[in-house]
Amino acid sequence: MAGRTYGEIPGYPVGSAFVNRTELAMSKVHRSNQGGICGGQDGTESIVVSGGYVDDEDYGTEIVYTGQGGNDPATRRQIADQVLTLGNAGLARSQLEGYPVRVVRGSGGDPTWSPVAGFRYDGLFHVVDHWHEIGKDKFRIWRFRLAALERVDALPAYLSLAGPATRIPSLVQRIVRSTAVALGVKQLHDYCCQVCDIRLTTDAGPYVEAAHIRPLGRPHDGPDVATNLLALCPNHHVLFDAGAFYIADDYTIYATATGEILGRLRIARQHLIGREYLAYHRETHGT
Template structure:
């Protein structure tokens, strides 16, 4: 069954469900019991917060969410350490990939933000960070900080051709990135930087960043397409964005001693590398070339 990241068609924020089965049938949160919907390979697409874990903290637009596992069904207390695996690893994956998470709040007395009855869909959140600490019962838990996405409707498209730099009008105009393309470029290179070939390993998997050669935002208006993307480590992503190095139309690297790795299935459009060179490569470096 395909996992859906982002909004569910026909379900608006504030929608009330009578029970978990209704939530599941609407595809907002498929599990009828588990609080986290996701897999460690794909990421987490939704969570339910209903006061089940003593270390949860709900501040409305910010949620400190306790991971899964180690809780007694009888007392609700932690009786064992949590591990960064399965659903917890799914949340960590969403944090690394920047995937949106649907939040559903259930009725409980511990939060002024919970509904009076049933379950309520409360919109999309991003996981900002996660960490491990000893909880109230003295056992280690994994905590995830979620922040609500405001004034922004996330759209995930399946077709690359249909998804070309979509813009959504809000209080200001912002570009909605295709998370499928970001994941595709990283998986193509096995999360290895195309410049230094480094593969960064974290407690929840490999980490890399998708970098647009011609930026999406105004005034550049580059496309959100595979031929305008690179898979880079954080260091080379920052260096590239700020002109520390550039790429010629023949894909040679200027500014640093490195060679660009290009996968056989990855076609890079040279007009985008030319644009980056003309707009971001420093004048000093250009002078040094003469």
Template sequence: MLSDQGRRLLELLVSVLPQIRVANPKTYISYGTAHTQLGLELMAETYGRSLQRQGLDELARWTKINGFPAITGLIVNMERKSDFYMQPGSGYFDLYERAIDDFRWWEHEIVKSLSFNWAPYLIGLTLVESPRAVDLDIPERVEATVYRILRDSKLSQQIKAIHNNECQICGHTIIMPNGTRYSEAHHIQPLGMPHNGPDVIDNMVCVCPNHHVELDYGVIRLSIDMLRGACGHYISEKYIDYHNNFYGL
């Protein structure tokens, strides 16, 4: 059974699930925010290590022993100078004997956390107020992959055809077993709240899956010069400026 500290931390993490967008760790919760929300005393030199001593390690072991989703991966380091910027600390991956760059496994655990029924383990507790989401972004990556397939709009098909399914950043394309080419369409200024980017071709680029993820995460800066052009596809600078400004690039 979880101690009160472990259950309160679980409660906090469950309360932030509605704001989570798996492909955007900015919608997750930082070690410092979790520490503050729980009203904990600083018991180590960093919030992360202090949190480990006050419920985090216990909760992580409890989820593993019971075969539950690794929900503690919602807590990430948001200090830019950290080696683990925008991801959990190494202990999260070590517990499951995973490489610290196994982001696909990490994403899968968060997706499972979103659909798991945590209610039986929160009985009798008063929910901690969830911190407001500041940087709500695109739909989470696993859902987005399905969404792109189901919503392969005429514009998406058009932009892929214009570029022959070749990434506008690196030129790569994926050759499927049946010989067809695969690429993805990315909205530079994301659709939906809070960005409200338009579904127009000058707000889209044709990219490979790797660069699509990097754009979703805000890993790379965009510029017109770095994008391979093609007749029939004009990209507006204002959407590129939005991407760079939003991610501070």
């Protein structure tokens, strides 16, 4: 991990306060003196959320964070497109590998969640999504949704006696979520991937995943309806979510990096797909 330290820094629990960036850097909670993102393209150790970017959104346990670059420090406005390199690439990598990111809030950020003065360590978050869009200043920005890691400290009293369960020392690399409408779509496609037609067979029956075309949750707010779902094998689910391929209105599948035609989406008459969702995916996840 190239000398990186992911996860908590011993001695600095959630809520630790720092007078200024120098003290923060010395603690190793955020080792960079200036940058908002500490890390390289191999992964991000920590970020500081302190109002430096007009497009940042802070919801407490969720943060929509703007990548770095193209920003005029004097006016805090975007003056050029951002690209997926350096710290931005690192945040995308951390999503892919499931590395936890330390989040520090500074007094310049959203007043609801930020400390009155100085900086505060607010715990570990996962990067759960990344995409691009046109920001308030009309330039392309990269966006990262971070979600606070869940905790298990709130079990009923008669269970807490159990002490720590056999804790598996692990990072969560990927969580595949299913929803109530997913089952119907999976069955309709007989558990075959709509891209490659593969059907994984296990002793518990066939397995396929339901992928949301326009993602659920903030800020995409895609609906949980069948027309916003695809039945995909795990491999194509990873690639679709990462924007490695996109789907045209005529269901032709293109490789995002090269524009090469990869094939055609298999469709079923009983499963209509919303073109508006395909368009949203192309605009935000294709490059």
